[in-house]
Amino acid sequence: MSEPADAPAPPSSPFADLAAFAALPRLAGLALSADGRRLAVAVQTLDAERKKWQSALWEVDPGGRRPARRLTRSAPGESTPTWAPDGSLLFTSARPDPEAGSGSGTGAGEDPERALWSLPAEGGEARLVLTHPGGIGAVGVAADTGEVVVTASAMPGATDAEADAERRERRKQAGVTAILHEAYPVRHWDADLGPATPHVFWAGALPADPAAGVERPAVELRDLTPGAVPPSGAGDDLHLSPDGRLLVRVETVPDGPAGRRDRLLLLETATGVSRALVDDPLADLSAPRFSPDGSAVVCVRESMSTHDDPPDYTLLHVDVATGAARELTPGFDRWPSAPQFAADGTTVYFLADDDGRHALFRVPAEGGEPVRMTTDGAYSDLQVARDGSALYALRSAYDEPPAPVRLDPQATGQHPEPLPNPGTLGRLPGSLHEVEATAADGTPVRSWLVLPEGASAEDPAPLLLWIHGGPLMSWNSWSWRWCPWVMAARGYAVLLPDPALSQGYGQDFVRRGWGAWGEAPYTDLMAAVDAVEQRPDVDETRTAAMGGSFGGYMANWVATQTDRFRAIVTHASLWDVDSFVGTTDAAYYWEREWGDPLREPKRYERNSPHRYADAIRTPMLVIHGDRDYRVPIGEALRLWYDLQKRGVPSRFLYFPDENHWVLTPGNAQVWYETVLNFLSEHVHGQQWQRPELL
Numbered sequence: 168m169s170e171p172a173d174a175p176a177p178p179s180s181p182f183a184d185l186a187a188f189a190a191l192p193r194l195a196g197l198a199l200s201a202d203g204r205r206l207a208v209a210v211q212t213l214d215a216e217r218k219k220w221q222s223a224l225w226e227v228d229p230g231g232r233r234p235a236r237r238l239t240r241s242a243p244g245e246s247t248p249t250w251a252p253d254g255s256l257l258f259t260s261a262r263p264d265p266e267a268g269s270g271s272g273t274g275a276g277e278d279p280e281r282a283l284w285s286l287p288a289e290g291g292e293a294r295l296v297l298t299h300p301g302g303i304g305a306v307g308v309a310a311d312t313g314e315v316v317v318t319a320s321a322m323p324g325a326t327d328a329e330a331d332a333e334r335r336e337r338r339k340q341a342g343v344t345a346i347l348h349e350a351y352p353v354r355h356w357d358a359d360l361g362p363a364t365p366h367v368f369w370a371g372a373l374p375a376d377p378a379a380g381v382e383r384p385a386v387e388l389r390d391l392t393p394g395a396v397p398p399s400g401a402g403d404d405l406h407l408s409p410d411g412r413l414l415v416r417v418e419t420v421p422d423g424p425a426g427r428r429d430r431l432l433l434l435e436t437a438t439g440v441s442r443a444l445v446d447d448p449l450a451d452l453s454a455p456r457f458s459p460d461g462s463a464v465v466c467v468r469e470s471m472s473t474h475d476d477p478p479d480y481t482l483l484h485v486d487v488a489t490g491a492a493r494e495l496t497p498g499f500d501r502w503p504s505a506p507q508f509a510a511d512g513t514t515v516y517f518l519a520d521d522d523g524r525h526a527l528f529r530v531p532a533e534g535g536e537p538v539r540m541t542t543d544g545a546y547s548d549l550q551v552a553r554d555g556s557a558l559y560a561l562r563s564a565y566d567e568p569p570a571p572v573r574l575d576p577q578a579t580g581q582h583p584e585p586l587p588n589p590g591t592l593g594r595l596p597g598s599l600h601e602v603e604a605t606a607a608d609g610t611p612v613r614s615w616l617v618l619p620e621g622a623s624a625e626d627p628a629p630l631l632l633w634i635h636g637g638p639l640m641s642w643n644s645w646s647w648r649w650c651p652w653v654m655a656a657r658g659y660a661v662l663l664p665d666p667a668l669s670q671g672y673g674q675d676f677v678r679r680g681w682g683a684w685g686e687a688p689y690t691d692l693m694a695a696v697d698a699v700e701q702r703p704d705v706d707e708t709r710t711a712a713m714g715g716s717f718g719g720y721m722a723n724w725v726a727t728q729t730d731r732f733r734a735i736v737t738h739a740s741l742w743d744v745d746s747f748v749g750t751t752d753a754a755y756y757w758e759r760e761w762g763d764p765l766r767e768p769k770r771y772e773r774n775s776p777h778r779y780a781d782a783i784r785t786p787m788l789v790i791h792g793d794r795d796y797r798v799p800i801g802e803a804l805r806l807w808y809d810l811q812k813r814g815v816p817s818r819f820l821y822f823p824d825e826n827h828w829v830l831t832p833g834n835a836q837v838w839y840e841t842v843l844n845f846l847s848e849h850v851h852g853q854q855w856q857r858p859e860l861l
């Protein structure tokens with residue numbers, strides 16, 4: 168494969184050097200042009216000061232001949248590439264308007280909000296197309312007409328951008344940041360829900376670039392969702408029909424006193440009149456996509472979980488005219504996601520976790536038996552060529568970060584064609600293996616095992632058990648945040664198991680751990696560890712365990728149940744499940760499984776790690792971000808206090824301004840450095856090295 172012009176040079180052993188690791192290019196967000204001749208992808212690299220990751224758009228040749236080339240360049244970066252039918256490339260960016268003063272949506276001296284920009288088909292400078300005081304979020308383009316919808320956060324009662332900006336300014340001048348909530352929830356991830364809330368705006372056909380000297384025409388935004396109010400507003404999950412006449416979108420509606428569920432709305436873009444397309448009190452609907460002729464929508468149905476039953480997912484085919492919905496994948500024992508019609512509308516492609524992979528499937532649009540099309544790897548950002556000749560996607564695996572590939576639209580068992588890749592990795596410091604253990608009840612538990620270079624019977628590697636989050640997840644794709652190769656570069660074997668509750672092994676496998684997190688998920692993990700400890704190239708006397716989020720819950724649980732590990736790292740973890748459920752950003756989601764703690768306390772009593780704090784002997788590293796609204800900081804504060812009070816050797820790595828994930832380059836490096844130093848101290852018995860910057 169040819170080296171792209173202007174590609175960041177890969178360092179020779181990036182996994183052994185945290186600064187070099189942080190500098191590796193990261194790909195996300197693939198988009199195929201309407202004529203199928205151009206692909207755009209967002210590539211993140213470090214900015215000049217190495218303080219943040221900067222996203223730029225690159226072009227990839229779908230034919231695989233021309234080297235990848237960079238299309239955009241600015242300090243704030245560019246993302247969400249979307250092609251218009253005329254071949255121009257739309258993207259969002261908070262870059263300054265070169266025609267400053269002509270309305271970039273900000274006051275003097277302020278950083279611009281994220282705006283919509285257009286790069287002409289024939290190349291040249293991108294031009295600013297539209298702005299909103301709340302910044303532009305999602306962008307939708309009608310495949311045939313090129314008409315555009317965008318989402319942006321708007322202040323309550325603001326009827327236009329001017330009124331919106333005025334309301335923001337008044338709060339600012341008065342020094343008011345308070346929010347008055349009248350409904351649950353009040354936060355999401357790391358953001359407050361209100362007072363501004365997302366709306367969908369119709370921008371219509373974008374004006375052509377004006378002739379020299381002619382003032383840029385303003386794009387009038389028409390609010391398609393004037394009734395959107397906090398806490399939910401109108402989200403980003405939407406799709407325009409090819410003729411731009413209809414918009415299908417997910418609307419979050421109240422479900423009981425403090426609950427929410429998602430339904431599908433169909434909206435006429437000319438009038439703003441809308442009707443429910445799928446409204447199912449027993450399910451959430453998501454990921455709607457129109458068929459090429461606009462007569463049908465395909466979407467994901469997630470049945471509402473209950474105390475007894477985990478959710479189940481299926482695909483729905485919905486007739487737009489009548490709203491008649493039928494299941495496309497009944498009896499398919501996997502969870503389909505990201506459905507899309509084939510170019511001729513006769514087939515639906517989708518992705519699903521399957522046996523340690525995130526595979527591409529197809530199913531007839533009439534319904535039927537889904538067929539798996541790919542053998543290995545994890546796919547995302549699927550793009551369907553409009554002439555039906557090819558599919559494109561980003562493909563990753565545990566040993567490959569996301570990279571663009573071309574797929575055959577029909578073939579099964581395929582290994583896709585790699586395309587020129589703007590990012591290169593260098594050599595991995597070890598090898599990837601697939602291993603299987605047997606749980607006490609006879610259920611197979613599969614895992615990935617990363618072995619460091621040189622691990623052998625003569626020189627067995629210390630073992631690190633790394634537990635995934637979710638819990639409804641699978642270790643099957645590359646992760647920059649949870650990268651086992653950084654550990655392998657320091658000589659650790661890393662075990663990445665998929666215990667009970669993991670996805671890709673069928674509904675019964677999820678059911679085994681439902682409402683009983685401390686039972687089968689724990690014993691499955693121990694069975695996986697027992698099995699790899701039998702290997703001569705693994706040293707069963709030097710082991711540690713770690714995990715984040717649900718994986719952090721499980722790390723805490725492990726700490727209360729066994730002393731077999733020399734150290735435990737717990738990131739963004741649940742400690743007291745009752746207090747977690749009441750303070751997370753969507754309590755109703757977790758309460759369906761766990762129950763109301765006052766009326767049904769049993770699960771909390773049986774499975775909450777904090778109740779067994781007295782049993783902990785293993786040294787623990789607690790890590791948490793204060794902006795984490797998914798697993799609020801109170802969990803870490805109480806865990807830390809409980810450990811300190813009991814004299815358990817422990818350290819607390821606290822990030823005042825990170826969320827559930829550690830997302831800035833400096834903090835990410837210090838995260839790995841602290842974890843590695845803590846492991847060195849306890850697994851290898853070395854002297855504790857305090858990271859220089861801490």
Ligand SMILES: CSCC[C@H](NC=O)C(=O)N[C@@H](C)C(=O)N[C@@H](CO)C(=O)O
Binds near residue numbers: 638639753827
């Ligand atoms: C309110 S939706 C919860 C979604 C999700 N759970 C899926 O099984 C979740 O956010 N769980 C967290 C507790 C968690 O474990 N998050 C992990 C994995 O998604 C993370 O790394 O963020």
